Amino acid sequence: MKKINTKIISSRQIKVRKAQLQEEIRNFDTSIFIDLGELAIFTGKVIKQFFKPPFEHKEIIKQGFLLGNKSLSLVSVTGFIMGLVLTMQMNPILTDFGAQTLLPGVIAIAMIRELGPVITGLICAGKISSGIGAEIAAMTVTEQIDAMEVSGTRPLGFVVSTRVLASTIVVPILVIFADAFSFLGAYLAINIFSDMSSTLFINNAFGMLSFKDLIPATVKTFFFGFFIGLIGCYKGYNAKLGTESVGYAANSAVIASSLTVFLIDLIFVLIINIL
Numbered sequence: 001m002k003k004i005n006t007k008i009i010s011s012r013q014i015k016v017r018k019a020q021l022q023e024e025i026r027n028f029d030t031s032i033f034i035d036l037g038e039l040a041i042f043t044g045k046v047i048k049q050f051f052k053p054p055f056e057h058k059e060i061i062k063q064g065f066l067l068g069n070k071s072l073s074l075v076s077v078t079g080f081i082m083g084l085v086l087t088m089q090m091n092p093i094l095t096d097f098g099a100q101t102l103l104p105g106v107i108a109i110a111m112i113r114e115l116g117p118v119i120t121g122l123i124c125a126g127k128i129s130s131g132i133g134a135e136i137a138a139m140t141v142t143e144q145i146d147a148m149e150v151s152g153t154r155p156l157g158f159v160v161s162t163r164v165l166a167s168t169i170v171v172p173i174l175v176i177f178a179d180a181f182s183f184l185g186a187y188l189a190i191n192i193f194s195d196m197s198s199t200l201f202i203n204n205a206f207g208m209l210s211f212k213d214l215i216p217a218t219v220k221t222f223f224f225g226f227f228i229g230l231i232g233c234y235k236g237y238n239a240k241l242g243t244e245s246v247g248y249a250a251n252s253a254v255i256a257s258s259l260t261v262f263l264i265d266l267i268f269v270l271i272i273n274i275l
Contacts, residue, residue, distance in 0.1 A: 042234050049154070049161035056162050063166035071127045071174055075120050079178030082115060083107060083185030091193050100194065104201050105208030107186045112209065112217050114265070116179040121224040121261035124171050126254055129232035132163050133253030136236025137246040145237070160233045167229025172221040212272070220268045224261055231257040 087107055094100050136159060139145050148155045187201050235253040239245040 038238070039231075039234055042237070043230060045156055046161050046164055046230065046233070049157040050165070052154075052157060054157075056158055059158060059162040060165050060169075063163050064170050067128050067131075067163075067166055068170040068173065070131065071124055071170075072177060074127065075123055075174045075178045076181045078119060078123060079111075079116065079181035080185040082119065082178075083111065083182030084189045085185075086110065086115070086182075087186040087189035088192075091190070095193075101204060102208075103190060104186065104196075104205035108183070108205040108209055109213060111179050111182045111186075113213055114217075116182060117175050117217055117221050117224065118261065118265055120175045120178045121171065121221070121228065121265075122258055124167070124174065124224070124228050125257035125261055128167055128170075129228045129253040129257040130250040132167070132229060132232030133236040134246050134250040136160070136163075136233055137239035137249035138236075140237060140239045141243065141245060155237075160237060163233055164226060164229040167232075168222055168225040171225030171228060172218065175217075175221045216268055216272050220264055223264050227260045227264065228257045231260060 087103065090103060090106060091100065094103050094106070136145075139159070145155045145159070148158070183205065186205075187196075187198065190196050190201065232253045235249040235256070239249045
């Protein structure tokens, strides 16, 4: 009897657990679509604030300086190391084929098309998006956002839209710094194996580039910056009450914005290949 009862109890537990898992999966799927819908509505509200006076120029400049200053050193060092390592990895391969002179052009195309924008976007997702998410979440938890609404200040205009615009402007500038320092690293790495003048390096690097490489790479960095700032603001603005929501907002902002960077990059690559 005990064995039979044990089997009945275990089978019931399995059925209950199975039902719980199915419910969790349904809730997870539903929450994704709800988040996407709320994000779309939030995006529309933020874009409207771009065209509503008063325009907070000083706050945009202030936030742009703060956001750029936080990430500039990390982006520059990362770009330098990437250029150095990529050149040292590619040099033996191209040397075997007798195409060492193509190395600067290969590095330039790889960095400007993909590696520079994507790696910088991921760094900004970790630094900028998490910082914005935690900051606005703290303001939401301490009811500073509510106090702004009561006092007549538009939090979407003063707090959110300024940070989104600042992020949209700053990320492309950071990508330029990352590319520039990657060229410096590549030039130093090439001169470890051979002797190449800076003039020859620049001519070989930029000789293989075209507007088809530069324009899409530049345009997508603005989208990176926009969505990195937007997702950070969205996660912070919709944080629930409680101190633990600040950490959750920062963490979820990093995950969502990093995934968005990859999705935007994929969309641009597909569009370029089609065109």
